[in-house]
Amino acid sequence: MTCSEFDLIRHFFTEQPVQRADVPLGIGDDAALLAPPAGSSLVVSVDTLIAGVHFPLDTAARAVGHKALAVNLSDLAAMGAEPAWATLALTLPTADMSWLTGFTQGFFDLASEHDVQLVGGDTTRGPLSITVQITGFVPQGQALMRSGAQPGDGVFFTGTVGDAGLGLRLYQHRVGANSDAMTNLIQRLEFPVPRIAVGLALRGRASSAIDVSDGLAADLAHVLTASGVGADIRIDQLPLSLAYRSLAPEEDWQAAVSAGDDYELCFTLPAGQAAALAGLDCACTRIGEISASPGLRWRDANAQQLTLSNAGFDHFTAGKQP
Amino acid sequence: MTCSEFDLIRHFFTEQPVQRADVPLGIGDDAALLAPPAGSSLVVSVDTLIAGVHFPLDTAARAVGHKALAVNLSDLAAMGAEPAWATLALTLPTADMSWLTGFTQGFFDLASEHDVQLVGGDTTRGPLSITVQITGFVPQGQALMRSGAQPGDGVFFTGTVGDAGLGLRLYQHRVGANSDAMTNLIQRLEFPVPRIAVGLALRGRASSAIDVSDGLAADLAHVLTASGVGADIRIDQLPLSLAYRSLAPEEDWQAAVSAGDDYELCFTLPAGQAAALAGLDCACTRIGEISASPGLRWRDANAQQLTLSNAGFDHFTAGKQP
Numbered sequence: 001m002t003c004s005e006f007d008l009i010r011h012f013f014t015e016q017p018v019q020r021a022d023v024p025l026g027i028g029d030d031a032a033l034l035a036p037p038a039g040s041s042l043v044v045s046v047d048t049l050i051a052g053v054h055f056p057l058d059t060a061a062r063a064v065g066h067k068a069l070a071v072n073l074s075d076l077a078a079m080g081a082e083p084a085w086a087t088l089a090l091t092l093p094t095a096d097m098s099w100l101t102g103f104t105q106g107f108f109d110l111a112s113e114h115d116v117q118l119v120g121g122d123t124t125r126g127p128l129s130i131t132v133q134i135t136g137f138v139p140q141g142q143a144l145m146r147s148g149a150q151p152g153d154g155v156f157f158t159g160t161v162g163d164a165g166l167g168l169r170l171y172q173h174r175v176g177a178n179s180d181a182m183t184n185l186i187q188r189l190e191f192p193v194p195r196i197a198v199g200l201a202l203r204g205r206a207s208s209a210i211d212v213s214d215g216l217a218a219d220l221a222h223v224l225t226a227s228g229v230g231a232d233i234r235i236d237q238l239p240l241s242l243a244y245r246s247l248a249p250e251e252d253w254q255a256a257v258s259a260g261d262d263y264e265l266c267f268t269l270p271a272g273q274a275a276a277l278a279g280l281d282c283a284c285t286r287i288g289e290i291s292a293s294p295g296l297r298w299r300d301a302n303a304q305q306l307t308l309s310n311a312g313f314d315h316f317t318a319g320k321q322p
Numbered sequence: 323m324t325c326s327e328f329d330l331i332r333h334f335f336t337e338q339p340v341q342r343a344d345v346p347l348g349i350g351d352d353a354a355l356l357a358p359p360a361g362s363s364l365v366v367s368v369d370t371l372i373a374g375v376h377f378p379l380d381t382a383a384r385a386v387g388h389k390a391l392a393v394n395l396s397d398l399a400a401m402g403a404e405p406a407w408a409t410l411a412l413t414l415p416t417a418d419m420s421w422l423t424g425f426t427q428g429f430f431d432l433a434s435e436h437d438v439q440l441v442g443g444d445t446t447r448g449p450l451s452i453t454v455q456i457t458g459f460v461p462q463g464q465a466l467m468r469s470g471a472q473p474g475d476g477v478f479f480t481g482t483v484g485d486a487g488l489g490l491r492l493y494q495h496r497v498g499a500n501s502d503a504m505t506n507l508i509q510r511l512e513f514p515v516p517r518i519a520v521g522l523a524l525r526g527r528a529s530s531a532i533d534v535s536d537g538l539a540a541d542l543a544h545v546l547t548a549s550g551v552g553a554d555i556r557i558d559q560l561p562l563s564l565a566y567r568s569l570a571p572e573e574d575w576q577a578a579v580s581a582g583d584d585y586e587l588c589f590t591l592p593a594g595q596a597a598a599l600a601g602l603d604c605a606c607t608r609i610g611e612i613s614a615s616p617g618l619r620w621r622d623a624n625a626q627q628l629t630l631s632n633a634g635f636d637h638f639t640a641g642k643q644p
Contacts, residue, residue: 024363029468029548030400030533031367033460036358041346044441045353046409046455050448078352087368089411089453119366122453126372131411131444131453133368138355146351211352226351 012104013088018117020084032119034085040137045075051128055190056171061099063190064130065106071213072134073114073194074263078211080144080203081136083114083196088121089131114196144202144209144267149227151292153207153268156277156284158195160241161216163188165259166248181243188241192263198282202267205276209267216257217308220266221296227268233257233288236301254308257298334426335410335443342406342439354441356407362459367397373450377512378493383421385512386452387428393535394456395436395516396585400533402466402525403458405436405518410443411453436518466524466531466589471549473614475529475590478599478606480517482563483538485510487581488570503565510563514585520604524589527598531589538579539630542588543618549590555579555610558623576630579620 014027025033036042049068051057069086076083088107092099111118116134167185195211202209208227212219216233224231235253248255268290269276277284288299298306336349347355358364371390373379391408398405410429414421433440438456489507517533524531530549534541538555546553557575570577590612591598599606610621620628 025465025467030397030531031365031403031458033401033465034364034366035462036364038360042356042358043353044356044407044409046411046442046444046453048411048413048444048446048453050413050446053446053448075352079355081353085366087366087455089368089370089455091370091372091451120368122368122370124370124372124375124451126375126451127449129413129446129448129451131368131370133409133411133455136353140357143347143355145347209352 012100013118013121016118017108017112018115020115020117022084023117023119026117026119027121034119037137039140041140041143043076043079043081043136043138043143044133045072046131046133047071047075048129048131059190061102062106065103066110066191068130068132069107069110069116069134070192070194071263072132073110073196074192074211074213076134076136077195077199078144078209078265079136079138080142080199080209081138082200083116083134083136085119085135086111086116087133088118089124090121091124091126091129093125093128114194138203142203144199144206146208146210146223146226149208149223149229149268149290150270151229151290153270153290154274154286155220155231155233155288155290156267156269157216157239157287158198158264158282158284159193160239160244161262161264162248162256162259163241163244164192164261164263165215165255166244168259168261170247179247181246184241184243185247189261192261194263195265195282198265198280198284201276201280205273206267206269209265212262212264212266214260216262216266217296223266223268224294224296227290230291230294230296231288232291232297232299234301235298235306237285237287239283239285239287257308334422335440338440339430339434340437340439342437344406345439345441348439348441349443356441359459361462363462363465365398365401365403365458365460365465366455367394368453368455369393369397370451370453381512383424384428387425388432388513390452390454391429391432391438391456392514392516393585394454395432395518396514396533396535398456398458399517399521400466400531400587401458401460402464402521402531403460404522405438405456405458407441407457408433408438409455410440411446412443413446413448413451415447415450436516460525464525466521466528468530468532468545468548470529471545471551471590471612472529472592473551473612475592475612476596476608477542477553477555477610477612478589478591479538479561479609480520480586480604480606481515482561482566483584483586484570484578484581485563485566486514486583486585487537487577488566490581490583492569501569503568506563506565507569511583514583516585517587517604520587520602520606523598523602527595528589528591531587534584534586534588536582538584538588539618545588545590546616546618549612552613552616552618553610554613554619554621556623557620557628559607559609561605561607561609579630
């Protein structure tokens with residue numbers, strides 16, 4: 001079959017499930033035309049996934065499509081934004097119809113769930129990589145930022161910590177195959193759930209928020225720096241999943257807070273605001289407290305301070321290459 | 323030196339020249355916050371450049387930085403939009419400080435010229451590629467689209483056609499080196515000039531517009547299809563530069579209309595609107611006329627129809643690999 005770039009784009013990306021009223025002109029011209037809502041700020045994030053760096057080379061196409069959008073939605077969640085529009089820059093080594101079918105299924109399933117319309121894109125040939133830019137809305141003045149944490153605020157974490165990182169380690173070493181726990185961890189690695197509803201619930205309530213993509217240790221440190229505060233985190237309060245507990249080496253809290261790919265939210269709530277979390281379908285665990293004393297301190301159940309020996313993931317220094 | 327991802331981003335991309343009043347929060351949080359203007363549509367485009375596909379591997383970093391932004395600005399020009407915000411997803415094989423210095427110089431020089439602020443980005447490790455998304459504004463209802471060309475409209479082309487394509491061919495074969503003409507053609511390949519001012523002047527006047535990135539033949543065909551019309555183009559009216567005429571094989575009009583990377587505008591103007599072009603600092607040449615009869619016909623000075631033997635560039639079929 002002839003599969004020119006244009007045919008590819010038409011076939012896979014124009015018959016999409018979501019058609020928003022605020023998109024007067026979507027894919028097909030030199031650029032898209034979008035109608036932003038009055039009274040809102042736009043919230044914009046961009047993330048790239050590289051095959052062999054951000055996901056194992058043999059990852060299923062549907063998982064890649066899901067994750068490429070999910071990691072961007074997670075950034076919007078951390079800002080308290082409502083998702084709206086996405087663009088997709090897709091670089092492919094070949095025009096593989098089967099791969100594109102799986103990829104678009106994963107991408108559009110998640111887009112439908114969050115009412116996101118794909119409004120533009122570019123398809124090029126080269127080593128597999130995917131760049132998604134997402135735009136959402138937040139009422140003016142209500143965005144959640146990294147810089148507002150105050151001494152006395154509780155530190156919270158959505159879902160469970162470290163699952164994706166452990167899933168990747170086991171996957172790479174082919175350990176734990178065929179167990180339910182292993183399946184759960186791989187699911188957490190490949191199909192992260194962006195915490196959009198939590199972000200919306202935290203508007204006007206949380207003092208800060210960040211999405212945890214490089215590990216709790218590294219990302220919480222960004223919040224502390226931006227806010228000019230410190231934190232004491234209780235390792236015995238870290239929300240570890242049953243799957244993690246069953247497959248991780250004993251007391252492996254350090255890996256849990258250093259591994260990337262959680263795509264959970266870490267946020268701070270002033271005393272008295274914890275009631276904001278009632279009714280959410282996602283567990284939010286209090287893991288510690290903000291302090292005026294700078295630095296990130298890890299403590300056990302007896303408040304003894306422990307040392308974290310490894311730092312969060314960094315593309316250029318750690319050299320993670322699954 | 324330690325050059326973590328975060329250091330890289332901070333060092334090269336936070337001290338940028340343009341600070342816009344409509345960017346309450348730029349680089350540094352989970353996402354940027356942007357304040358769209360009332361009464362305008364947003365105009366959004368995204369393009370990826372892959373090393374070895376969209377530019378020769380030995381292209382100077384400053385040219386890559388310029389071109390990555392220029393190709394996106396060219397899309398905004400074709401919509402009649404005023405540029406505002408950009409994001410940059412940069413994938414690098416190594417954290418090369420010298421390359422980054424050149425790249426950011428090329429990028430920010432052009433950004434400054436058009437008052438564009440870089441509001442977000444992602445830096446990852448992998449084979450060199452650059453994805454830029456640009457957002458601009460256009461008053462509601464005034465965007466230039468591909469679909470409005472009418473029989474009798476003149477077909478116009480900005481600047482000169484085919485220079486970049488010829489420059490690439492000569493560059494690849496190391497022909498014509500050290501001549502002024504060669505230098506001019508390479509400049510046209512590496513530093514395309516987005517026709518923003520022309521696009522703004524055409525608002526409310528042109529019936530259609532497109533930016534010519536894949537060659538005049540391929541891109542004009544998109545306009546004709548979208549508008550449901552045909553066109554007769556006079557090859558003797560094609561604006562060929564002196565450099566092109568001095569280095570191209572004789573009567574090489576086919577290469578001129580098939581080569582990519584012009585980043586000029588092709589637009590259609592109703593009779594009586596040509597006066598709109600007075601005072602522009604960029605030549606706009608009338609090259610033909612829209613017809614009710616479908617198809618794109620190439621004609622010589624005697625109105626004899628000629629056959630174009632090769633089609634415009636297509637990433638997946640043509641396999642352009644400089």
